Amino acid sequence: xxxxxxxxxxxxxxxxxxxxxxxxxxxxERAGVLNLGVEGMMLIGAVCGFAGAWTTGSxxxxxxxxxVAGIALAALFAAAAIGLAINQVAAGLALTILGTxxxxxxxxxxxxxxxxAAPHLSLPWFxxxxxxxxxxxxxxxxxxxxxxxxxxxxxxxxxxxxxLILRAVGDDPASAHALGYNVAAIRTLAVLFGGGCAGLAxxxxxxxxxxxxxxxxTAGRGWIALALVVFASWRPGRLVAGAALFGAxxxxxxxxxxxxxxxxxxxxxALPYLATVPVLVLISRVRRGGSVAPAALxxxxxxxx
Amino acid sequence: xxxxxxxxxERSVAxxxxxxxxxxxxxxxxxxxxxxALGKNPATALAVYFITPLTDGYSLQxxxxxxxxxxxxxxxxxxxxxxNAWNIGAEGQLLIGAIAGSGLAVVxxxxxxxxxxxxxxxxxGALAGAGYALIPALCKVRFGASEILISLMLVYVAGLLLDxxxxxxxxxxxxxxxxxxxxxxxxxxxxxxxGGSRVHAGLILTLIAVAAAAVLLGRTLKGFExxxxxxxxxxARFAGFNGDRLVLTTFAISGALAGLAGIIEVAGPIGHLQPxxxxxxxxxxIIVAFLGRLNPLGILAxxxxxxxxxxxxxxAQIALKLxxxxxxxxxxxxxxxxxxCDSLILYRVRWGGPQGKALxxxx
Numbered sequence: 198x199x200x201x202x203x204x205x206x207x208x209x210x211x212x213x214x215x216x217x218x219x220x221x222x223x224x225x226e227r228a229g230v231l232n233l234g235v236e237g238m239m240l241i242g243a244v245c246g247f248a249g250a251w252t253t254g255s256x257x258x259x260x261x262x263x264x265v266a267g268i269a270l271a272a273l274f275a276a277a278a279i280g281l282a283i284n285q286v287a288a289g290l291a292l293t294i295l296g297t298x299x300x301x302x303x304x305x306x307x308x309x310x311x312x313x314a315a316p317h318l319s320l321p322w323f324x325x326x327x328x329x330x331x332x333x334x335x336x337x338x339x340x341x342x343x344x345x346x347x348x349x350x351x352x353x354x355x356x357x358x359x360x361l362i363l364r365a366v367g368d369d370p371a372s373a374h375a376l377g378y379n380v381a382a383i384r385t386l387a388v389l390f391g392g393g394c395a396g397l398a399x400x401x402x403x404x405x406x407x408x409x410x411x412x413x414x415t416a417g418r419g420w421i422a423l424a425l426v427v428f429a430s431w432r433p434g435r436l437v438a439g440a441a442l443f444g445a446x447x448x449x450x451x452x453x454x455x456x457x458x459x460x461x462x463x464x465x466x467a468l469p470y471l472a473t474v475p476v477l478v479l480i481s482r483v484r485r486g487g488s489v490a491p492a493a494l495x496x497x498x499x500x501x502x
Numbered sequence: 503x504x505x506x507x508x509x510x511x512e513r514s515v516a517x518x519x520x521x522x523x524x525x526x527x528x529x530x531x532x533x534x535x536x537x538x539a540l541g542k543n544p545a546t547a548l549a550v551y552f553i554t555p556l557t558d559g560y561s562l563q564x565x566x567x568x569x570x571x572x573x574x575x576x577x578x579x580x581x582x583x584x585x586n587a588w589n590i591g592a593e594g595q596l597l598i599g600a601i602a603g604s605g606l607a608v609v610x611x612x613x614x615x616x617x618x619x620x621x622x623x624x625x626x627g628a629l630a631g632a633g634y635a636l637i638p639a640l641c642k643v644r645f646g647a648s649e650i651l652i653s654l655m656l657v658y659v660a661g662l663l664l665d666x667x668x669x670x671x672x673x674x675x676x677x678x679x680x681x682x683x684x685x686x687x688x689x690x691x692x693x694x695x696x697g698g699s700r701v702h703a704g705l706i707l708t709l710i711a712v713a714a715a716a717v718l719l720g721r722t723l724k725g726f727e728x729x730x731x732x733x734x735x736x737x738a739r740f741a742g743f744n745g746d747r748l749v750l751t752t753f754a755i756s757g758a759l760a761g762l763a764g765i766i767e768v769a770g771p772i773g774h775l776q777p778x779x780x781x782x783x784x785x786x787x788i789i790v791a792f793l794g795r796l797n798p799l800g801i802l803a804x805x806x807x808x809x810x811x812x813x814x815x816x817x818a819q820i821a822l823k824l825x826x827x828x829x830x831x832x833x834x835x836x837x838x839x840x841x842x843c844d845s846l847i848l849y850r851v852r853w854g855g856p857q858g859k860a861l862x863x864x865x
Contacts, residue, residue, distance in 0.1 A: 233590075233650065277838055281845040282507055286588055286650065288841060290788055295834025301827025302540075412827075417658050424651045463666035470655040470662075474641065481647040499507050499849070 204452060205332050209340060210406060212444025214239070214398040217343045218422035219429070219436050220350055221394025226426055227354065228387035229367035229493040233289025234274050236419025237296020238267045238392050239399035244304040246400025247410040251307065256315045260339065260400050267396015268389050270296055275388045279381050282497035293419070300412075307410045314408040315339060337405045339397070344437075346394070351433035363387060367491035370498040380498050395419065417470065424473045428480055430489045446472050507849040518847045522793055522804070525839040532835055542822055550821050551814030551832070561817075563699050565809045567771055571596070571763035571780070573805035574708045575787035577715045578756030580796040584719070584732045587749040591638065591653025592760040593784025595631040597660035599761020600768045601667060602630030604775040607690035608672050608683050619689045623765055624707075631761015632754040634660070639753035643746040649753070657784070665777050672775065682776040692770040704766035711759055716798040728752065760784060781812060782830075789837045792844075808833065 218235055225232050245266035250259025270292060278288040315337040326333075354360040362383065365373040370380045398418075403410050421443055429435035450465030517524075530552070534544035555561040575592050582589040603623035610619055638652035665681070674684040692702045719725040731738040731745050738745060763783065768775055790808050794801030815829035 273838070277842060281842050281851075282849065283841040283845050286590075287788075287792060287837070290590065290785070291834055291837035291841065294785060294789070294830055294837060298827045298830025298832075298834055301825055302831060305825045305827070417655075420651065420654050420658075424648075424655070427648060427651065461666050461670060463662040463669075467659045467662040470658040473655045474637070474652050477647040477652055478641050478645045481641075481645040499509065 202331060204448070207448045207451065208441060208445045209332065209336060210444075211448045212440040213340050213343050214401045214406065214418055215422050215425060215443055216347060216437065216440035217339075217398035217401060218395045218419060219425040219440060220343070220347050220433070221391035221398075222422055222426050223429070223431060223433065223436060224350060224363070224394075225384075225387045225391035226494055227367045227431060227491055228363050228384045229370060229491050229496065229498070230278065230384050230388050230391075231285045231289065231495040232271070232274055232278070232292070232388060232391055233286060233423065234270065234292025234296060234419075235391075235395050235422050236415055236417065237293035237300075238270045238395035239296075239402075239415045239419045239422075240300040240413070241270055241296045241303075242267045242396030242399025243403045243414055244300040244307065244399075244410055245396070247307060247310075247312065247403035248303065250312045250404055251310055254312075256313075256338075256404050259312075259404050260397060263396040263400025263404075264393045265396070267392040267394070267399065269392075270299075271389050271392020271395070274392070275385045278497070279384050279388065282499050285495050285497070297413070304410050304412060308412065309409075311409045312404070315405040339401050339405055342397075343401075347433050347437055354433065364491070367493055370493050370496075374498070374500055380500070384498075395422075398422070421469055421473060424477060427490075428476055430480065431491065443469055443472070506852060507845075508852055510848060510850055513847050517843070521843040521847060522795065522800075522840065525793070525836065525843045526807070528839045528843075529832070529836045532839075533832060536831070540824070542824070547818065547822055547824075550818050552810060554817055554821075555810055555813040560699075561813055563696070563701050564813050565806060566705060567700050567702070568812045569805040569809035570705050570708045571767055571783045572787050572790050572808055573802055574711050574763040574766075575756070575760045575784060576790035576794065576801045576805060577711050577798050578752075578759035579787055579791040580794070580798065580801060581715065581719070581728060582752040582756045583791060584796050585728045585745075585748050585752045586732045586735070587639070587642075587752050588650045589635060589638070589653055589753055589756050590650050590788070591635070591655075591657050591784070592756065592787055593780065593782065594653070594657035594660035595634045595757040595760035596764035596767075596780055596784050597657075597664050598634040598764070599627035599631035600764035600775065600779055601660070601664055602761070603627035603765030604672075604683065604686075604768050607686045607769070608775070610690065611684055611687060614687070615689060617689065619687075620692065620769065623690060623769055624762060627765025628758040628762040631764065632758035634761070635753040635757020636750065639750045643749055649749070664775070664779075668775055668777055674774075680776075683774050685774050686769060690769060691773060692766060700771050702766070702770035704763075704770050707762065707766065711762075712798045712802050719798065724751075760787075781826075786812075786833055789833055789840070792837060793840050795844075808836075811836075 218239055222235055242263035246259045246263030249262030250256055274288055274292045277283045278285045317337050362378055366380050366383045374380050399415060402414055425436060425439045428439045447469045449468060450462060453460060453465050530548060534548060537544045537547040555565060579589060579592060603626045606623045606626055637656060638649040641647040641652050642649040668683060669681045672683045674682055692704055695701045695703060727743045727748060731743055731748050767779055772779055786808055790801055790805045793804035811829050811832050815826055818824045818828060819826055
């Protein structure tokens, strides 16, 4: 029983950064912007979140620093990809290269330092319930925040006027523009939101997942978050399932070691990336009848007179 | 009222020519500010990165050695990007090429196999790189899956496979437990062009690749097809050009070149297989391709420039105590400016209110 509980708990922890980053990217992509810079924004969020918490001793300020850092990088991407209509694929890669470099630069003096990890919720009686107690009532704040966030996103996209406008901008920017909506401004806001989420996802790694900073500690989670958005067919509900699934795959290596399976650790570490390939293929096959991606995803929109 | 882009009626030739230089100038100005913010003298720091490496023979040779893989990979990527096929995983193709070629060196170690070994290693590297690149290409063509994400995921897979091999089955038993294979035999090592230096025969292969790509793009029907499919997909369909087959072809070529660059690095400057054989050549080559305007000769020049940032970065570590990550910052800033300046070739920036229609497809 204890083992099942431990596995479930670690799945939640491993899924949370994926869910946070993918939630933000989902909004950006629904607005028609493909930002491949998630990995870079996560890394900078991780290092700035750590730096904030290390200086002030406060997890909340650390998380805030991570969010602000993610937004700052996303603003750079928005200026390039929306302001100057630069190819989004290339601009996103530039963002990841820059973010990785900046994170290394900022983080160099922080390697080897440590902080106290984000506190976990502890309710008398509830948290002590067998099996589900710690799972439902014993997580850190950011886990609850990420679930609240994706619920809010699902509601806004499906039920509100804001969601409708956002989807219109992603599906048919020309019509949205003709109706009088400022496509560039809406897309920019969506990208900044995505940056904030990616920054928070990175900060989760240093503030809650491991209470220290190591270079390159996102280890490709940003790319997996991008794949998750495709996996979820741009739907918030499926995103939760996808994040849990990939979280489970990525913690498999820890427990495989514990069971003493004679599998090379590198193979276990490669599993999330290996799993992504057939998943992307299957998803593309299933939707062969018609793409479910936002129709204008990845295309620049330049109003002409 | 805000800044808006206005499409130029024709491409600005003046800006097209000045654009890479403008991008480099803006990068240098931005870096001066960054260095000042880091508490370093901007003039000294810029000199360490961009001038000192040009002043002694050893650094110049090192620039050539570093530029070689960058140019070779970027030439292949340029073919892909011109055809609107987004191979982002050249780093993984490089690693697989290095692994495949090294496999031959490891198996034949100490057996004195003869002169066929080195060509066989290079061929194995190129074929493995091409095969690895065909995975995302096939997934895209057959199933419509994102070649960007799949080629990227395979980078991590290749890196972990390399790690497994050099720590496990291929580890040198006499290597004091270091994760590396034994030093390659002379028959498995690339000959040097200049004795006593690190300048190796791979440079010639790079120059051949540049020349071949220039001829392919400029003088052949296939090159014309690549250009048409990339710039006018609809016209290409009317002309009967097969876009899917072109994705496969360009991915295979770029993968082969990346794999070749990988085995050349291992059989040349490094001399054995180890966990880190590339400082991100596959990713930096993307910048090289764009800075070189997706043109083989331009790539030759931009490859030398990006190699300069690597060597400058190594010197700055010693002279300025700046971490190696500064090189990534420089490269990221440079790519942003390169792309931004290219945007000015197509658009004019002015103040005004927005109105108009959509522009379809990534440029």
